[in-house]
Amino acid sequence: MKKVKDIIEIIEDFAPVNLKEDFDNVGLMVGDREKEVNKILLSLDCTLEVIEEAKENGANLIITHHPLLFIKPSSITTDTLVGKKIINLIKNDISLYSSHTNLDSASGGLNETIVNILGYDSKELIEVNKNARNSNEGLGRFIRLNEEIALEDLVKQVKEKLNIGGLKVVKASEKVKNIAVINGSGSSFFDIAYKKGADCIITGDTTYHFASDYKEMGVSIIDTGHFLSEWIVFIEVINKLQDKLKDVEIIISEYSKDPYTFA
Numbered sequence: 001m002k003k004v005k006d007i008i009e010i011i012e013d014f015a016p017v018n019l020k021e022d023f024d025n026v027g028l029m030v031g032d033r034e035k036e037v038n039k040i041l042l043s044l045d046c047t048l049e050v051i052e053e054a055k056e057n058g059a060n061l062i063i064t065h066h067p068l069l070f071i072k073p074s075s076i077t078t079d080t081l082v083g084k085k086i087i088n089l090i091k092n093d094i095s096l097y098s099s100h101t102n103l104d105s106a107s108g109g110l111n112e113t114i115v116n117i118l119g120y121d122s123k124e125l126i127e128v129n130k131n132a133r134n135s136n137e138g139l140g141r142f143i144r145l146n147e148e149i150a151l152e153d154l155v156k157q158v159k160e161k162l163n164i165g166g167l168k169v170v171k172a173s174e175k176v177k178n179i180a181v182i183n184g185s186g187s188s189f190f191d192i193a194y195k196k197g198a199d200c201i202i203t204g205d206t207t208y209h210f211a212s213d214y215k216e217m218g219v220s221i222i223d224t225g226h227f228l229s230e231w232i233v234f235i236e237v238i239n240k241l242q243d244k245l246k247d248v249e250i251i252i253s254e255y256s257k258d259p260y261t262f263a
Contacts, residue, residue: 002248004061004095005033007040010244011063015099015106018131021139024101029068030086031095037061040245042238043253044231046096048081050255051088057251060094065110065234067098104183105129107136108240114183114233115141118161118202126180126189126196140182140189142196148175151200151220158202164228166262170211170221176200183229194219204229227258 008028020026029046041059043050046068054062068085077083089096104110115122126140154176155169179200180186180193186203187210193201199219204226211221235252242250 001036001038002245003033004028004031004035004037004097007037007061007063007245007248008033008097010241011097011099011103014241015103015109016131016133017102019102019105019129019137021101023070025067025070026098026100026102029096029098030089031061031097032093035060035093035095037095037248039249039251041251041253042235043256044227044234045256046085046089046098047255048085048088050253051085051092051094053253053255054094055092059251062089062094062096063238064096064098065100065103065230067100068096101139103234103237105132105137105139107134108237109137110183110230110233110237111139111141111181112136113236114162114229115143115181117233117236118143118158118181122181126182126192140180140186140193142193142198143179143181145177145179148177150174151176154179154200155222158222158224162224162228162232164224167225167228168206168211168221168223170206170215170219170223172215172218172220173199176220183233184226190214190219202229225258225260227260231256231258 039059041054041062043064045066046064076086120143122141122143124142125138128138176199178197180198182203185205202222204224206223
């Protein structure tokens with residue numbers, strides 16, 4: 001039977017911690033590296049519902065994409081949401097591991113995988129990771145088409161491949177050719193993508209002013225929402241490690257859901 005430290009080794013061999021962005025916090029958030037792992041629960045976020053789900057299913061390791069701890073807490077009490085989660089995890093002997101921007105950047109990680117899910121293949125990065133082990137590790141990917149396609153057709157393709165019912169579109173033109181793809185919240189890479197010639201950006205979490213400005217600059221935007229740009233992609237990436245994790249049962253959370261609903 002594998003221990004927490006064995007699972008960590010498998011994940012970090014695929015996505016080393018030093019590939020994370022400077023602002024990020026990844027790795028073992030809560031738990032004991034020597035603890036044996038019976039079941040793993042996969043979720044994009046560690047919510048109280050997800051912790052309860054782990055308890056009910058007998059999972060003693062939760063692996064998330066988004067870290068529970070971005071900054072060092074000043075206290076760990078039930079007065080805060082983070083404190084409640086940490087105490088609940090410890091009381092129930094559940095470990096929590098997060099692989100975030102390092103898993104985005106890794107070769108075969110979220111940024112490359114979302115491009116593949118959309119039906120394309122690209123090794124052109126928006127930004128190469130400073131600690132990259134090879135030329136295919138970094139954030140964002142460029143899809144450069146031989147011929148223009150209708151933005152409307154690309155929108156349909158994104159909705160179908162990512163299983164999205166509705167999304168936000170900024171239409172700067174009817175056709176696109178050079179497409180930047182950044183899973184999650186990609187606004188900080190818009191300027192780089194624009195300077196590299198992007199006429200369309202696929203990402204999540206764009207704000208009004210970014211949308212307005214880049215539309216004027218001739219860049220269309222397909223905003224899938226943060227959750228929907230990452231959830232099925234995260235599962236797909238973890239599935240790539242199945243052979244090495246085959247002796248541990250893996251459960252996909254039923255409570256890993258987009259916090260947004262549209263009325």
